[in-house]
Amino acid sequence: MDRTDRPRRLRRDGLRELVSETDLKPSDLIAPLFVDATATERVPIESMPGHERVPISETVARVEEVVDAGVETVILFGIPASKDPEGTRAWADDGVIQRATRAITAETDATVVTDLCLCEYTDHGHCGVLEDEAESDPTMTVANDETLDLLRKVAVSHAEAGADVVAPSGMIDGMVGAIRDALDDAGFDDVPVMSYAVKYASAFYGPFRDAADGAPAFGDRRHYQMDPANRREARREATLDVEEGADVLMVKPALPYLDVIRDVSEGFDRPVAAYNVSGEYAMIHAAAEKGWLELEDVALESLLSIKRAGADLIVTYFAESVADRLSTGR
Numbered sequence: 154m155d156r157t158d159r160p161r162r163l164r165r166d167g168l169r170e171l172v173s174e175t176d177l178k179p180s181d182l183i184a185p186l187f188v189d190a191t192a193t194e195r196v197p198i199e200s201m202p203g204h205e206r207v208p209i210s211e212t213v214a215r216v217e218e219v220v221d222a223g224v225e226t227v228i229l230f231g232i233p234a235s236k237d238p239e240g241t242r243a244w245a246d247d248g249v250i251q252r253a254t255r256a257i258t259a260e261t262d263a264t265v266v267t268d269l270c271l272c273e274y275t276d277h278g279h280c281g282v283l284e285d286e287a288e289s290d291p292t293m294t295v296a297n298d299e300t301l302d303l304l305r306k307v308a309v310s311h312a313e314a315g316a317d318v319v320a321p322s323g324m325i326d327g328m329v330g331a332i333r334d335a336l337d338d339a340g341f342d343d344v345p346v347m348s349y350a351v352k353y354a355s356a357f358y359g360p361f362r363d364a365a366d367g368a369p370a371f372g373d374r375r376h377y378q379m380d381p382a383n384r385r386e387a388r389r390e391a392t393l394d395v396e397e398g399a400d401v402l403m404v405k406p407a408l409p410y411l412d413v414i415r416d417v418s419e420g421f422d423r424p425v426a427a428y429n430v431s432g433e434y435a436m437i438h439a440a441a442e443k444g445w446l447e448l449e450d451v452a453l454e455s456l457l458s459i460k461r462a463g464a465d466l467i468v469t470y471f472a473e474s475v476a477d478r479l480s481t482g483r
Contacts (some may be wrong), residue, residue, distance in 0.1 A: 179223035179476035190249035200360035223476035240274030244306040258315035280323035305335035312341040322349040330397035345400035354378035357432030418463025429469035
Protein backbone atom coordinates (compact mmCIF):
# COMPACT_ATOMS: atom_id res chain seq x y z
CA MET A 154 0.00 0.00 0.00
CA ASP A 155 1.19 3.55 -0.78
CA ARG A 156 2.16 4.95 2.63
CA THR A 157 1.44 8.53 1.49
CA ASP A 158 -2.30 7.74 1.25
CA ARG A 159 -3.51 6.96 4.78
CA PRO A 160 -6.87 8.66 5.50
CA ARG A 161 -6.89 7.15 9.01
CA ARG A 162 -4.14 9.54 10.03
CA LEU A 163 -6.77 12.27 10.38
CA ARG A 164 -9.29 10.20 12.30
CA ARG A 165 -7.65 10.38 15.71
CA ASP A 166 -9.35 12.40 18.45
CA GLY A 167 -8.28 16.02 18.18
CA LEU A 168 -7.48 15.79 14.49
CA ARG A 169 -10.87 14.25 13.70
CA GLU A 170 -12.68 17.34 15.01
CA LEU A 171 -10.22 19.69 13.32
CA VAL A 172 -10.99 18.37 9.82
CA SER A 173 -14.73 17.78 10.30
CA GLU A 174 -16.50 19.00 7.16
CA THR A 175 -20.00 19.63 8.55
CA ASP A 176 -20.72 21.89 11.49
CA LEU A 177 -24.08 21.53 13.25
CA LYS A 178 -24.86 24.24 15.82
CA PRO A 179 -27.84 24.86 18.13
CA SER A 180 -28.49 28.08 16.22
CA ASP A 181 -29.16 25.98 13.08
CA LEU A 182 -32.20 24.38 14.72
CA ILE A 183 -35.84 25.48 14.90
CA ALA A 184 -38.11 23.90 17.50
CA PRO A 185 -41.78 23.30 16.61
CA LEU A 186 -44.36 24.16 19.28
CA PHE A 187 -48.05 23.26 19.31
CA VAL A 188 -50.19 25.91 21.00
CA ASP A 189 -53.69 24.73 21.90
CA ALA A 190 -56.46 27.25 22.55
CA THR A 191 -58.68 24.45 23.92
CA ALA A 192 -56.22 23.19 26.54
CA THR A 193 -55.88 24.28 30.15
CA GLU A 194 -52.74 22.23 30.82
CA ARG A 195 -49.99 20.60 28.80
CA VAL A 196 -51.20 17.54 26.90
CA PRO A 197 -48.61 14.90 25.89
CA ILE A 198 -48.65 13.87 22.23
CA GLU A 199 -48.63 10.07 22.31
CA SER A 200 -47.12 9.55 18.86
CA MET A 201 -44.38 12.16 19.46
CA PRO A 202 -42.67 11.28 22.77
CA GLY A 203 -41.40 14.31 24.66
CA HIS A 204 -43.76 16.76 22.95
CA GLU A 205 -46.97 18.34 24.14
CA ARG A 206 -49.82 20.55 23.16
CA VAL A 207 -49.31 23.67 25.25
CA PRO A 208 -52.06 26.03 26.44
CA ILE A 209 -51.62 29.70 25.61
CA SER A 210 -50.94 30.45 29.28
CA GLU A 211 -47.96 28.05 29.23
CA THR A 212 -46.45 29.21 25.94
CA VAL A 213 -43.87 31.60 27.37
CA ALA A 214 -42.67 29.03 29.90
CA ARG A 215 -42.39 26.42 27.14
CA VAL A 216 -40.38 28.77 24.92
CA GLU A 217 -38.07 29.59 27.82
CA GLU A 218 -37.35 25.85 28.16
CA VAL A 219 -36.43 25.73 24.48
CA VAL A 220 -34.16 28.78 24.77
CA ASP A 221 -32.49 27.36 27.88
CA ALA A 222 -31.58 24.28 25.84
CA GLY A 223 -29.72 26.53 23.40
CA VAL A 224 -32.32 26.81 20.61
CA GLU A 225 -32.95 30.39 19.54
CA THR A 226 -35.92 29.95 17.19
CA VAL A 227 -39.38 28.39 17.46
CA ILE A 228 -42.05 27.75 14.86
CA LEU A 229 -45.62 27.93 16.11
CA PHE A 230 -48.56 25.75 15.09
CA GLY A 231 -52.01 26.54 16.44
CA ILE A 232 -55.00 24.48 17.48
CA PRO A 233 -57.92 26.96 17.52
CA ALA A 234 -60.93 27.03 19.82
CA SER A 235 -63.28 26.56 16.86
CA LYS A 236 -63.18 25.74 13.15
CA ASP A 237 -65.24 26.66 10.10
CA PRO A 238 -65.11 26.12 6.32
CA GLU A 239 -62.80 29.10 5.69
CA GLY A 240 -60.65 28.81 8.80
CA THR A 241 -61.47 32.33 9.98
CA ARG A 242 -59.79 31.84 13.36
CA ALA A 243 -56.47 31.75 11.49
CA TRP A 244 -56.49 35.54 11.07
CA ALA A 245 -58.50 36.54 14.14
CA ASP A 246 -56.87 39.23 16.25
CA ASP A 247 -57.46 37.06 19.33
CA GLY A 248 -56.48 33.84 17.55
CA VAL A 249 -54.27 31.26 19.20
CA ILE A 250 -51.12 32.09 17.24
CA GLN A 251 -51.66 35.83 17.52
CA ARG A 252 -52.00 35.67 21.30
CA ALA A 253 -49.06 33.29 21.69
CA THR A 254 -46.83 35.39 19.44
CA ARG A 255 -47.55 38.58 21.37
CA ALA A 256 -46.67 36.88 24.64
CA ILE A 257 -43.49 35.25 23.37
CA THR A 258 -42.12 38.37 21.70
CA ALA A 259 -42.93 40.49 24.75
CA GLU A 260 -41.37 38.17 27.33
CA THR A 261 -38.56 36.22 25.63
CA ASP A 262 -35.68 36.75 23.22
CA ALA A 263 -36.72 33.87 20.98
CA THR A 264 -37.14 34.36 17.25
CA VAL A 265 -40.72 33.49 16.32
CA VAL A 266 -41.65 31.84 13.04
CA THR A 267 -45.36 31.33 12.46
CA ASP A 268 -46.66 28.52 10.28
CA LEU A 269 -49.13 30.03 7.88
CA CYS A 270 -51.59 27.39 6.76
CA LEU A 271 -55.31 26.85 7.10
CA CYS A 272 -55.54 23.09 7.60
CA GLU A 273 -55.64 23.36 11.41
CA TYR A 274 -58.40 25.98 11.21
CA THR A 275 -60.81 24.59 8.60
CA ASP A 276 -63.47 22.11 9.67
CA HIS A 277 -62.65 19.98 6.61
CA GLY A 278 -58.90 19.89 7.31
CA HIS A 279 -57.76 21.06 3.88
CA CYS A 280 -55.35 23.95 3.33
CA GLY A 281 -57.79 26.49 1.95
CA VAL A 282 -61.24 27.19 0.55
CA LEU A 283 -62.84 24.13 -1.03
CA GLU A 284 -63.88 24.03 -4.64
CA ASP A 285 -67.51 23.26 -5.38
CA GLU A 286 -68.29 19.56 -5.13
CA ALA A 287 -64.93 18.85 -3.51
CA GLU A 288 -66.38 16.42 -0.99
CA SER A 289 -68.08 14.31 -3.66
CA ASP A 290 -65.48 14.59 -6.44
CA PRO A 291 -61.96 13.35 -5.54
CA THR A 292 -60.42 15.34 -8.41
CA MET A 293 -61.37 18.62 -6.74
CA THR A 294 -59.99 20.02 -3.51
CA VAL A 295 -58.73 23.52 -2.72
CA ALA A 296 -59.70 26.58 -4.75
CA ASN A 297 -56.32 28.16 -5.39
CA ASP A 298 -56.92 31.87 -5.94
CA GLU A 299 -59.70 32.19 -3.37
CA THR A 300 -57.31 30.70 -0.82
CA LEU A 301 -54.67 33.33 -1.61
CA ASP A 302 -57.04 36.02 -0.35
CA LEU A 303 -57.23 34.26 3.02
CA LEU A 304 -53.48 33.71 3.26
CA ARG A 305 -52.95 37.45 2.81
CA LYS A 306 -55.11 38.07 5.87
CA VAL A 307 -53.32 35.46 7.95
CA ALA A 308 -49.87 36.79 7.07
CA VAL A 309 -50.72 40.36 8.02
CA SER A 310 -52.35 39.26 11.28
CA HIS A 311 -49.23 37.29 12.25
CA ALA A 312 -46.97 40.22 11.42
CA GLU A 313 -49.17 42.58 13.44
CA ALA A 314 -48.84 40.19 16.39
CA GLY A 315 -45.04 40.40 16.15
CA ALA A 316 -43.98 37.37 14.12
CA ASP A 317 -40.34 37.61 13.06
CA VAL A 318 -40.86 35.30 10.07
CA VAL A 319 -44.00 33.93 8.37
CA ALA A 320 -43.91 30.48 6.82
CA PRO A 321 -46.64 29.60 4.28
CA SER A 322 -46.93 25.83 4.03
CA GLY A 323 -49.99 25.07 1.90
CA MET A 324 -48.30 24.68 -1.50
CA ILE A 325 -50.86 27.03 -3.03
CA ASP A 326 -49.71 28.42 -6.37
CA GLY A 327 -48.76 32.09 -6.02
CA MET A 328 -48.82 32.08 -2.22
CA VAL A 329 -45.43 33.72 -1.75
CA GLY A 330 -46.22 36.60 -4.10
CA ALA A 331 -49.63 37.18 -2.54
CA ILE A 332 -48.20 37.17 0.99
CA ARG A 333 -45.24 39.36 0.06
CA ASP A 334 -47.54 41.95 -1.51
CA ALA A 335 -49.89 41.89 1.49
CA LEU A 336 -47.06 42.32 3.98
CA ASP A 337 -45.50 45.14 1.99
CA ASP A 338 -48.82 46.94 1.58
CA ALA A 339 -49.40 46.71 5.33
CA GLY A 340 -45.99 48.17 6.14
CA PHE A 341 -44.28 44.88 7.03
CA ASP A 342 -41.73 44.87 4.24
CA ASP A 343 -39.05 43.79 6.75
CA VAL A 344 -40.83 40.53 7.68
CA PRO A 345 -39.21 37.61 5.80
CA VAL A 346 -41.13 34.81 4.11
CA MET A 347 -39.83 31.28 4.72
CA SER A 348 -41.74 29.36 2.11
CA TYR A 349 -42.44 25.65 2.22
CA ALA A 350 -41.33 25.76 -1.40
CA VAL A 351 -40.94 22.00 -1.86
CA LYS A 352 -43.48 20.08 0.19
CA TYR A 353 -44.30 16.53 -0.73
CA ALA A 354 -47.55 14.62 -0.23
CA SER A 355 -45.72 12.39 2.20
CA ALA A 356 -46.68 9.45 4.37
CA PHE A 357 -44.35 10.79 7.08
CA TYR A 358 -46.78 13.42 8.41
CA GLY A 359 -49.07 11.16 10.44
CA PRO A 360 -48.01 12.11 14.00
CA PHE A 361 -48.11 15.83 13.17
CA ARG A 362 -51.70 15.59 11.98
CA ASP A 363 -52.63 14.03 15.29
CA ALA A 364 -50.72 16.69 17.21
CA ALA A 365 -52.19 19.64 15.31
CA ASP A 366 -55.64 18.12 14.75
CA GLY A 367 -55.21 18.87 11.05
CA ALA A 368 -55.98 15.65 9.18
CA PRO A 369 -58.30 16.04 6.15
CA ALA A 370 -61.89 15.07 6.83
CA PHE A 371 -62.03 13.52 3.35
CA GLY A 372 -59.63 12.85 0.51
CA ASP A 373 -55.98 13.80 0.73
CA ARG A 374 -53.61 16.60 -0.28
CA ARG A 375 -52.00 15.12 -3.35
CA HIS A 376 -53.64 17.71 -5.61
CA TYR A 377 -51.64 20.55 -4.06
CA GLN A 378 -48.63 18.86 -2.44
CA MET A 379 -45.88 17.36 -4.61
CA ASP A 380 -45.58 13.81 -5.90
CA PRO A 381 -42.78 11.99 -3.99
CA ALA A 382 -41.60 10.60 -7.35
CA ASN A 383 -40.68 14.07 -8.65
CA ARG A 384 -37.26 15.64 -8.28
CA ARG A 385 -37.08 18.08 -11.20
CA GLU A 386 -40.38 19.62 -10.18
CA ALA A 387 -38.72 20.83 -6.98
CA ARG A 388 -36.56 23.23 -8.99
CA ARG A 389 -39.66 24.59 -10.71
CA GLU A 390 -41.43 25.17 -7.40
CA ALA A 391 -38.39 26.80 -5.81
CA THR A 392 -37.82 29.01 -8.86
CA LEU A 393 -41.37 30.33 -8.69
CA ASP A 394 -41.07 31.11 -4.99
CA VAL A 395 -37.77 32.94 -5.45
CA GLU A 396 -39.30 34.99 -8.26
CA GLU A 397 -42.21 35.88 -5.96
CA GLY A 398 -39.92 37.04 -3.15
CA ALA A 399 -39.23 34.09 -0.86
CA ASP A 400 -36.39 34.79 1.57
CA VAL A 401 -35.88 31.17 2.71
CA LEU A 402 -36.78 27.96 0.86
CA MET A 403 -38.06 24.97 2.82
CA VAL A 404 -37.91 21.31 1.77
CA LYS A 405 -40.29 18.95 3.59
CA PRO A 406 -39.76 16.13 4.60
CA ALA A 407 -36.01 15.98 5.06
CA LEU A 408 -34.43 12.53 5.35
CA PRO A 409 -36.26 10.87 2.41
CA TYR A 410 -35.47 13.92 0.25
CA LEU A 411 -31.78 14.62 0.85
CA ASP A 412 -31.22 14.69 -2.92
CA VAL A 413 -33.81 17.46 -3.23
CA ILE A 414 -32.23 19.45 -0.39
CA ARG A 415 -28.92 19.26 -2.24
CA ASP A 416 -30.54 20.37 -5.52
CA VAL A 417 -32.22 23.38 -3.91
CA SER A 418 -29.08 24.31 -1.99
CA GLU A 419 -26.92 24.25 -5.11
CA GLY A 420 -29.50 25.83 -7.38
CA PHE A 421 -30.58 28.95 -5.48
CA ASP A 422 -28.93 31.81 -3.62
CA ARG A 423 -31.32 31.60 -0.70
CA PRO A 424 -30.96 29.96 2.71
CA VAL A 425 -32.42 26.45 2.65
CA ALA A 426 -34.48 25.05 5.51
CA ALA A 427 -35.37 21.38 5.86
CA TYR A 428 -38.20 19.99 7.96
CA ASN A 429 -37.23 16.85 9.85
CA VAL A 430 -40.87 15.84 10.18
CA SER A 431 -42.90 14.05 12.83
CA GLY A 432 -42.76 10.65 11.16
CA GLU A 433 -38.97 10.79 10.97
CA TYR A 434 -38.89 11.68 14.66
CA ALA A 435 -41.43 9.03 15.68
CA MET A 436 -39.79 6.14 13.86
CA ILE A 437 -36.40 6.83 15.46
CA HIS A 438 -38.07 7.00 18.88
CA ALA A 439 -39.95 3.75 18.21
CA ALA A 440 -36.76 1.94 17.20
CA ALA A 441 -34.96 3.32 20.27
CA GLU A 442 -37.76 2.13 22.55
CA LYS A 443 -37.27 -1.37 21.07
CA GLY A 444 -33.57 -1.14 21.86
CA TRP A 445 -32.66 -1.34 18.17
CA LEU A 446 -31.04 2.13 17.95
CA GLU A 447 -29.37 4.55 20.34
CA LEU A 448 -31.72 7.54 20.34
CA GLU A 449 -29.37 10.48 20.84
CA ASP A 450 -26.67 9.20 18.49
CA VAL A 451 -29.14 8.49 15.69
CA ALA A 452 -30.87 11.84 16.17
CA LEU A 453 -27.57 13.70 15.89
CA GLU A 454 -26.43 11.68 12.88
CA SER A 455 -29.76 12.31 11.15
CA LEU A 456 -29.49 16.07 11.59
CA LEU A 457 -25.85 16.03 10.47
CA SER A 458 -26.91 14.26 7.28
CA ILE A 459 -29.53 16.93 6.59
CA LYS A 460 -27.00 19.69 7.18
CA ARG A 461 -24.43 17.88 5.02
CA ALA A 462 -26.97 17.65 2.20
CA GLY A 463 -27.12 21.44 2.12
CA ALA A 464 -29.67 22.65 4.65
CA ASP A 465 -28.78 25.85 6.48
CA LEU A 466 -31.68 25.54 8.96
CA ILE A 467 -33.44 22.47 10.29
CA VAL A 468 -36.92 22.37 11.78
CA THR A 469 -36.82 19.34 14.06
CA TYR A 470 -38.53 17.83 17.07
CA PHE A 471 -35.05 16.81 18.24
CA ALA A 472 -34.03 20.47 18.54
CA GLU A 473 -33.86 20.68 22.33
CA SER A 474 -32.13 17.37 23.01
CA VAL A 475 -29.59 17.78 20.22
CA ALA A 476 -28.91 21.43 21.09
CA ASP A 477 -28.29 20.47 24.70
CA ARG A 478 -25.86 17.77 23.60
CA LEU A 479 -24.04 20.13 21.23
CA SER A 480 -23.81 22.83 23.88
CA THR A 481 -22.61 20.60 26.71
CA GLY A 482 -20.59 18.11 24.70
CA ARG A 483 -22.27 15.18 26.42
